[in-house]
Amino acid sequence: MLFNLPYIAVVALILIGLAAVIFKRNLIKIVIGITLIESGVNLFLITLAYRGGSTAPIYTATTTEETIMSLPVPHALTLTSIVIGVAVLALMLTLVVHIYRHYGTLDARKIGREEE
Amino acid sequence: MSIEELFNFLLDHSPALIVAIPLLGAFLTPLVGKINDKVRNAFAILVVAFTSFLVFLLANDILTNNTIRTYVFGAENAGSPIVRILFEVDGFSAYMAIIASILAIAGVIYAWSHMKEHTGQDKFYTLVLLMIAGMFGMILTGDMFNFFVFLEITSIAACALIAFYTNKGKAVDAGFKYIVISSIGALFILFAIGILYSQYNALNMAVIADSITFSFLDKIALVLLISGLAMKAGIVPMHMWLPDAYGRAPASVTVILIGATQASLYGLFRMVFSVYGNVFSSIDVTKDTVINTINSVNSVGWMLIILAILTMLIGALMALKQSNLKRLIAFAALAEVGYMLLGVGVRLASKVSQDITIAGETTTQVAFQGYSATALTGSVFHIMNDALDIGLLFLVAGAIYLVTKETSLNKLGGLARNMKYTTVFFLIGLFAVSGMPPMNGFASKLMIYQSTFQLNPIIAIVAILCSILLLAVFVKVFHSAFLGPKLPSLKDVKEAPKSLLIAMGIIACIIIFIGLFPNLFVENIVTPAANAIMDSAKYITAVI
Amino acid sequence: MSGMSRIVKTMASITFPLTMIYGLYIIAHGHLTSGGGFQGGAVVASSCALILVAYGSVWTMGKIKEKSLSVFESLGAIGFIGLAFFGLIFGANYFFNNFLLKQDIIPFFNAVGTGASNINTAGIIPLMNFAVGLKVIVGLFTIVLVMAYATTKLKGEK
Amino acid sequence: MMEQISQLVETLKTGTGLWNPLIWIVAIVIAFLIVYIIRSFGNKDYKKGTEQTKAFLSGNPEYEKEKMHIKSSNIYWGFLESLKWAYNALDKMHTGNVSDYVLWFVVIMGVFFIIMGVL
Numbered sequence: 001m002l003f004n005l006p007y008i009a010v011v012a013l014i015l016i017g018l019a020a021v022i023f024k025r026n027l028i029k030i031v032i033g034i035t036l037i038e039s040g041v042n043l044f045l046i047t048l049a050y051r052g053g054s055t056a057p058i059y060t061a062t063t064t065e066e067t068i069m070s071l072p073v074p075h076a077l078t079l080t081s082i083v084i085g086v087a088v089l090a091l092m093l094t095l096v097v098h099i100y101r102h103y104g105t106l107d108a109r110k111i112g113r114e115e116e
Numbered sequence: 117m118s119i120e121e122l123f124n125f126l127l128d129h130s131p132a133l134i135v136a137i138p139l140l141g142a143f144l145t146p147l148v149g150k151i152n153d154k155v156r157n158a159f160a161i162l163v164v165a166f167t168s169f170l171v172f173l174l175a176n177d178i179l180t181n182n183t184i185r186t187y188v189f190g191a192e193n194a195g196s197p198i199v200r201i202l203f204e205v206d207g208f209s210a211y212m213a214i215i216a217s218i219l220a221i222a223g224v225i226y227a228w229s230h231m232k233e234h235t236g237q238d239k240f241y242t243l244v245l246l247m248i249a250g251m252f253g254m255i256l257t258g259d260m261f262n263f264f265v266f267l268e269i270t271s272i273a274a275c276a277l278i279a280f281y282t283n284k285g286k287a288v289d290a291g292f293k294y295i296v297i298s299s300i301g302a303l304f305i306l307f308a309i310g311i312l313y314s315q316y317n318a319l320n321m322a323v324i325a326d327s328i329t330f331s332f333l334d335k336i337a338l339v340l341l342i343s344g345l346a347m348k349a350g351i352v353p354m355h356m357w358l359p360d361a362y363g364r365a366p367a368s369v370t371v372i373l374i375g376a377t378q379a380s381l382y383g384l385f386r387m388v389f390s391v392y393g394n395v396f397s398s399i400d401v402t403k404d405t406v407i408n409t410i411n412s413v414n415s416v417g418w419m420l421i422i423l424a425i426l427t428m429l430i431g432a433l434m435a436l437k438q439s440n441l442k443r444l445i446a447f448a449a450l451a452e453v454g455y456m457l458l459g460v461g462v463r464l465a466s467k468v469s470q471d472i473t474i475a476g477e478t479t480t481q482v483a484f485q486g487y488s489a490t491a492l493t494g495s496v497f498h499i500m501n502d503a504l505d506i507g508l509l510f511l512v513a514g515a516i517y518l519v520t521k522e523t524s525l526n527k528l529g530g531l532a533r534n535m536k537y538t539t540v541f542f543l544i545g546l547f548a549v550s551g552m553p554p555m556n557g558f559a560s561k562l563m564i565y566q567s568t569f570q571l572n573p574i575i576a577i578v579a580i581l582c583s584i585l586l587l588a589v590f591v592k593v594f595h596s597a598f599l600g601p602k603l604p605s606l607k608d609v610k611e612a613p614k615s616l617l618i619a620m621g622i623i624a625c626i627i628i629f630i631g632l633f634p635n636l637f638v639e640n641i642v643t644p645a646a647n648a649i650m651d652s653a654k655y656i657t658a659v660i
Numbered sequence: 661m662s663g664m665s666r667i668v669k670t671m672a673s674i675t676f677p678l679t680m681i682y683g684l685y686i687i688a689h690g691h692l693t694s695g696g697g698f699q700g701g702a703v704v705a706s707s708c709a710l711i712l713v714a715y716g717s718v719w720t721m722g723k724i725k726e727k728s729l730s731v732f733e734s735l736g737a738i739g740f741i742g743l744a745f746f747g748l749i750f751g752a753n754y755f756f757n758n759f760l761l762k763q764d765i766i767p768f769f770n771a772v773g774t775g776a777s778n779i780n781t782a783g784i785i786p787l788m789n790f791a792v793g794l795k796v797i798v799g800l801f802t803i804v805l806v807m808a809y810a811t812t813k814l815k816g817e818k
Numbered sequence: 819m820m821e822q823i824s825q826l827v828e829t830l831k832t833g834t835g836l837w838n839p840l841i842w843i844v845a846i847v848i849a850f851l852i853v854y855i856i857r858s859f860g861n862k863d864y865k866k867g868t869e870q871t872k873a874f875l876s877g878n879p880e881y882e883k884e885k886m887h888i889k890s891s892n893i894y895w896g897f898l899e900s901l902k903w904a905y906n907a908l909d910k911m912h913t914g915n916v917s918d919y920v921l922w923f924v925v926i927m928g929v930f931f932i933i934m935g936v937l
Binding site: 021037041044045073077081088091092099114 | 261265268272275276279282285286288289290291292295296299300303306307310313314319360
Binding site: 293340423486494588592596635 | 825826827828829830831832833834835837838839840842843883886887888889890891893894897898901904905908911912914916918919920922923925926927929930931933934935936
């Protein structure tokens with residue numbers, strides 16, 4: 001049961017994020033929701049890498065032959081995903097700043113409604 | 117080094133260079149831009165032209181020899197490529213790369229005059245080249261995670277380009293919607309990749325495809341992949357971002373954006389037919405997974421058919437109502453995507469298992485109906501036609517906007533009197549997109565109609581009806597924008613600048629060529645591509 | 661964004677070099693220990709952001725030009741891709757070759773060192789880390805700087 | 819050389835049907851010729867500058883050219899009016915709200931889950 005706890009957290013994070021994106025009307029909260037989904041997915045990848053009682057995958061840190069290392073590949077994937085997440089987050093916030101300048105509001109129901 | 121050696125060298129390394137050269141060009145552009153505007157524009161065109169040259173070199177080799185090329189990063193092809201990042205180029209990838217390169221070069225040439233009066237052109241060209249690199253990466257890669265990375269590169273660059281007119285609120289709004297939609301889709305795709313990695317300890321598409329068992333977790337991953345990629349390809353009812361994005365982006369970007377959408381569609385094809393190839397496209401009875409899953413294969417096929425019909429109908433109906441020219445073309449583009457998905461659906465829905473009695477011995481056989489190959493070939497063919505037709509129409513719309521500064525069709529009229537070449541190009545696009553003979557759209561739609569008719573006549577009738585609706589839509593545009601008397605407000609309109617006409621001319625020439633000689637094209641280019649996507653075993657054995 | 665009090669400014673000035681050196685250490689040891697270009701770059705960028713918060717975006721914008729930042733960012737990216745092209749030209753004839761055959765091109769970095777924790781090892785991976793580090797430092801700092809500057813302008817408008 | 823030309827004019831076979839644009843073009847050209855011949859029969863009676871050339875609008879006077887242009891939103895008015903129920907539903911669907919876009923994505927994902935037998 002305890003071993004599955006991270007997976008439950010993953011699903012919970014993704015659902016909370018989706019709920020925030022779907023039910024919140026404030027653009028900043030939508031951005032927060034996407035960040036939550038991203039954290040959930042990253043946590044999922046990190047959990048995949050973990051083996052019981054393992055150390056960080058550094059060559060010099062392995063003291064004996066029997067030391068188990070956690071999988072390094074998902075760590076690399078998570079890192080890449082985080083980097084992409086930073087770029088996406090920065091871009092989204094920039095656009096939110098622009099939207100606020102144009103409409104003076106962050107309510108998703110009120111932006112982009114003007115006639116041309 | 118002799119010329120032949122140079123060509124061989126370029127051919128060997130072309131999968132890597134096709135992605136690396138636009139990437140290098142993208143970051144060199146701001147430095148080149150310090151010299152002169154014209155030098156920078158020429159530099160961007162040169163970079164894309166060289167990339168297209170490499171694409172044609174690679175596609176020529178792959179489509180004529182019917183082979184699969186792999187390129188392993190950081191190592192020679194020998195050794196264990198499974199743990200490394202790998203590019204795998206089969207016929208279908210090469211075919212999609214040709215489409216992407218045509219769109220890219222038309223877009224970059226078009227941008228020369230179209231973006232002339234805007235500031236921030238350095239950043240514009242950097243982002244365009246980044247997007248082109250991401251697009252090629254998605255098409256050529258053979259690694260699941262790499263696919264995700266390139267998907268994100270494409271969508272980040274595309275988002276910034278959609279919101280390029282930051283002085284217009286709606287453009288920024290469309291960019292925000294696009295990045296929300298695409299990042300959520302991409303995150304679910306990443307989740308699916310994680311699920312697949314947890315089961316098979318591999319990220320390579322061929323390795324996963326080899327060992328896939330269609331377990332419970334695989335089904336979850338498949339659903340996440342299909343819905344994420346379908347959203348990025350703009351399938352109804354997840355299409356609402358597409359008219360916003362296509363309608364608000366500069367026309368030169370919209371053309372390349374079509375390529376990005378098609379690259380997502382390519383991902384859908386690749387996931388369904390290659391990664392899950394043992395489930396969806398295998399006819400090997402010895403694999404015990406195959407027979408048990410025929411029901412779920414058929415139901416996925418019918419689901420895709422229903423989505424495709426919805427996409428066609430809603431796209432065509434909504435297009436009829438629009439009065440903004442670019443939004444109208446965007447909805448028409450949506451309808452065209454439906455035709456491509458229809459081929460996939462028909463292919464999957466026609467998979468059957470039948471008991472055959474030969475000499476008293478009853479054996480179970482899994483097979484596809486004969487028409488399903490035609491359906492898939494037609495839909496692969498239609499990818500090219502849609503990209504060219506819709507691309508041409510968007511270029512015409514951008515040209516109209518450039519000379520009149522009007523987006524609404526209600527304020528246009530009588531443009532044919534001043535813009536002769538543009539009118540001709542629009543007519544070509546009109547006939548092609550609505551599937552009128554003798555343009556290219558007719559040939560591919562004919563293949564789809566006839567194969568769909570054998571599965572279920574009603575679907576084919578709906579498809580033909582949508583095609584007629586599209587014709588009605590564009591006749592309306594032609595009448596209200598080009599025909600009629602000269603409007604007083606548009607008295608001084610001039611013909612579009614030369615670079616716009618060159619870009620439109622390139623695409624129009626290709627449309628007419630494919631339209632006049634469809635068989636030449638289908639036999640030499642489309643059929644190898646369709647065969648490559650249908651043959652998942654070959655895709656797997658090329659790596660392992 | 662305007663600057664903060666004298667105490668904050670002094671403390672930020674003292675902390676800035678320490679954080680920066682730590683970040684540079686992470687970049688330089690990226691091929692030996694956990695970390696690398698992005699992580700170290702993020703640390704250095706956060707130290708720059710500290711200065712930005714303490715002294716205010718108007719003061720920082722006066723010291724640094726946005727255009728020169730974007731040139732540095734381009735240089736970082738070009739360095740990374742250029743090193744990948746090095747493998748094609750000077751290496752064993754494939755892309756992203758980590759261990760160049762002609763080591764004289766870049767003399768300091770060997771493929772294998774004398775010990776497991778020798779710093780001049782791992783071929784061109786440390787150089788790639790430097791390139792990524794440069795790009796990340798400049799990129800993240802530009803994002804924070806421009807966004808902070810954008811909020812000030814907005815207040816001025818109203 | 820001859821082989822290449824014959825390859826160019828080859829017919830596209832779709833399993834059950836055929837399509838050759840070149841034959842189609844020849845047929846269209848012949849049709850146009852027939853139309854032209856028929857037209858030339860009536861051309862003799864055409865006289866320039868008489869009442870014949872004026873537009874006939876059920877006896878109403880002709881408007882100025884600029885006012886005759888039909889705007890795009892007026893085209894297909896009847897079609898849009900008769901399908902009003904469908905368009906009302908479609909307009910309700912296209913809210914322009916990014917949250918609803920994501921909601922549709924989740925709905926489609928749920929339908930796929932049910933079809934695959936996961937849920």
